[in-house]
Amino acid sequence: MTNPTLEAIEIRKVYQTLSEEIVVLESVSFSMNAGENLAIIGPSGSGKSTLLQILGTLDAPTSGIVRIGGQDPYELNENQQAKFRNERIGFIFQDHHLLPQWNVLENTLLPALAKGKPTEEIRQRAIALLERVGLKDRMTHLPSQLSGGERERVAVARALVLKPMIVLADEPTGNLDQQSAENVARLLLEVPKEENTVLIVVTHSISLAEQMQKRYELRNRKLTRVG
Ligand code: ADP
Ligand code: MG
Numbered sequence: 001m002t003n004p005t006l007e008a009i010e011i012r013k014v015y016q017t018l019s020e021e022i023v024v025l026e027s028v029s030f031s032m033n034a035g036e037n038l039a040i041i042g043p044s045g046s047g048k049s050t051l052l053q054i055l056g057t058l059d060a061p062t063s064g065i066v067r068i069g070g071q072d073p074y075e076l077n078e079n080q081q082a083k084f085r086n087e088r089i090g091f092i093f094q095d096h097h098l099l100p101q102w103n104v105l106e107n108t109l110l111p112a113l114a115k116g117k118p119t120e121e122i123r124q125r126a127i128a129l130l131e132r133v134g135l136k137d138r139m140t141h142l143p144s145q146l147s148g149g150e151r152e153r154v155a156v157a158r159a160l161v162l163k164p165m166i167v168l169a170d171e172p173t174g175n176l177d178q179q180s181a182e183n184v185a186r187l188l189l190e191v192p193k194e195e196n197t198v199l200i201v202v203t204h205s206i207s208l209a210e211q212m213q214k215r216y217e218l219r220n221r222k223l224t225r226v227g
Contacts, residue, residue, distance in 0.1 A: 132187070149177070
């Protein structure tokens with residue numbers, strides 16, 4: 001038996017505001033092996049984005065443990081943690097966070113730039129991924145010249161460019177029309193699977209959730225398996 005790629009153990013998250021404590025997550029535990037995918041559904045404000053941030057090493061849990069490839073990222077110092085995040089985790093957001101002044105290829109290479117000039121191998125991988133998501137002819141275009149679905153597909157390629165262990169997507173199809181959403185969803189499910197990458201998608205789309213291996217619902221601070 002190999003270790004799970006991702007483990008969340010008894011995650012609890014409390015936000016402290018000036019006037020009160022807000023308990024957002026309680027006793028959240030699950031684990032995932034390489035190549036598995038999972039959907040998280042739940043009402044607005046239930047803590048879905050908070051959980052993704054915790055799993056993505058962006059925000060420490062109040063208590064509980066996250067392990068990615070056996071490593072607790074919150075035990076690393078700030079520099080190590082930033083490097084770990086950049087190399088091991090791919091993020092896809094609803095509003096894609098592409099840089100407007102950079103073209104499609106440059107945006108896809110963004111995670112690689114943290115390490116200096118991208119190697120030829122990484123450039124070739126970026127080009128292959130863009131081809132894979134149907135954007136080969138758009139590599140020199142700016143984000144403003146793309147449709148919403150195309151931008152989201154750039155975000156998919158960018159999230160995968162450094163071969164992360166885990167891809168985290170927060171409502172990736174939330175702003176798209178049905179046809180574009182289906183397109184993005186298909187690529188989002190196919191490519192990580194081919195590469196044995198763990199994929200977690202927060203989504204309101206029942207059809208996307210139903211295409212995934214497992215479904216969990218976040219409600220009243222708890223994460224429960226619903227399918
Ligand atoms: P979801 O993504 O499911 O809509 P969020 O994770 O964004 O939910 O938020 C969960 C709850 O935590 C909400 O009540 C939100 O207001 C609160 N919250 C999120 N971030 C913070 C923060 N930095 N400080 C205080 N409260 C927060
Ligand atoms: Mg959210």
